[in-house]
Amino acid sequence: MILYIVATPIGxxxxxxxxxxxxxxxxxxxxxxxxxMTLKILNSLDFKKPLISFHQHSDERKxxxxxxxxxxxxxxxxxxxxxxxxxxxPGGLLVAAAVKEFGNKLEVIPIPGACAAIxxxxxxxxxxxxxxxxxxxxxxxxxxxxxxxxxxxEETVCFYESTHRILKTLGELGVVVGDRQLVVxxxxxxxxxxxxxxxxxxxxxxxxxxxxKGEFVIIVGPKK
Ligand code: SAM
Numbered sequence: 001m002i003l004y005i006v007a008t009p010i011g012x013x014x015x016x017x018x019x020x021x022x023x024x025x026x027x028x029x030x031x032x033x034x035x036x037m038t039l040k041i042l043n044s045l046d047f048k049k050p051l052i053s054f055h056q057h058s059d060e061r062k063x064x065x066x067x068x069x070x071x072x073x074x075x076x077x078x079x080x081x082x083x084x085x086x087x088x089x090p091g092g093l094l095v096a097a098a099v100k101e102f103g104n105k106l107e108v109i110p111i112p113g114a115c116a117a118i119x120x121x122x123x124x125x126x127x128x129x130x131x132x133x134x135x136x137x138x139x140x141x142x143x144x145x146x147x148x149x150x151x152x153x154e155e156t157v158c159f160y161e162s163t164h165r166i167l168k169t170l171g172e173l174g175v176v177v178g179d180r181q182l183v184v185x186x187x188x189x190x191x192x193x194x195x196x197x198x199x200x201x202x203x204x205x206x207x208x209x210x211x212x213k214g215e216f217v218i219i220v221g222p223k224k
Contacts, residue, residue: 001106002027002075003098005091007084007113008037010215011190013044015114023111024049028074031066033081033090054078056090066094067101077111084115088135088160117158120185120217123195124156127222131156137169144172150220151176157220166216167204173220174200181221187214 004023009015024030025047031054032038038051054062069076078085078094085091098106121128132153137146150157150173161169170184177200184196184203192214196203 001070001073001102003070003095003106003108004075004077004111005085005095005108006030006077006079006111007115008041008079008082010082010114010116010119010188011193013041015189016041017111017113019111020113021045023077026075027077029069029076031076031078031094033079037081038079054090054094056093063094063097067098070098070102070106082114082116084113087115087117114189116160116185116188116215116217119188120183120219121156121158123185124183124219124221126156126181126183126219128156131158133157134159136160136162137165139165147172147176151180153220154223156222159218161216161218163213163215166207166212169218170200170204170207173218174204177220180223183219183221185217185219186211188217190214 004027006020006023008020024042029050029052030038031052033055035051035053042049054066066076078091080089080091086095095108099108117133121131132155134146134150134157137143137159179199182198182200182203186192186194186196192211194210196206198206
């Protein structure tokens, strides 16, 4: 009974690790947030494996089915759409349920790899001996206090944003952090990968002059 938590690429398929491939080959089945995404990976590797859909809307029965497979001694790999399962995605839900059910009897083994937050932090040039990761800003209620928390943090802060809200978020962030330096990474590891540096208004201007399409990581430099 082993549950492998397998990181997959955040854009560039070459970032899939050899251990991830080995793991996919040895497990009995792969639990996927979106089976189509995982199928693409398996097709590129030219092998087949049972894929089981498992996501944030999976119902109690699905959880029980997966726990039963583990109880029967099967080894499973869990992947989410991109990056490291559990980092701002539904990956952690299954780990929590499995640990609750089996405690120390279950081996949960990480197969590390890409993570958008870590990739962005690594090119930020900001101190990363300490940082605060805050996931996605809330869409509606709680945005003001979310950004106030960012502004109040002395250390480097990292969070995620989508194309739909990137300009709105940079605007609201700018109001509270003023001229604090930002690094905004767009489409990491993909064709249109771009890193923008400057204040919130600098980055907003650059994005408007290039493109706001894609996925974003925002890093806020530490307080001076
Ligand atoms: N578990 C993933 C990880 O390890 O990074 C994150 C999953 S979260 C649902 C998806 C968000 O991560 C995107 O909306 C974006 O903010 C960020 N992200 C994922 N891939 C990215 C990429 N290639 N470039 C920039 N940001 C990315």
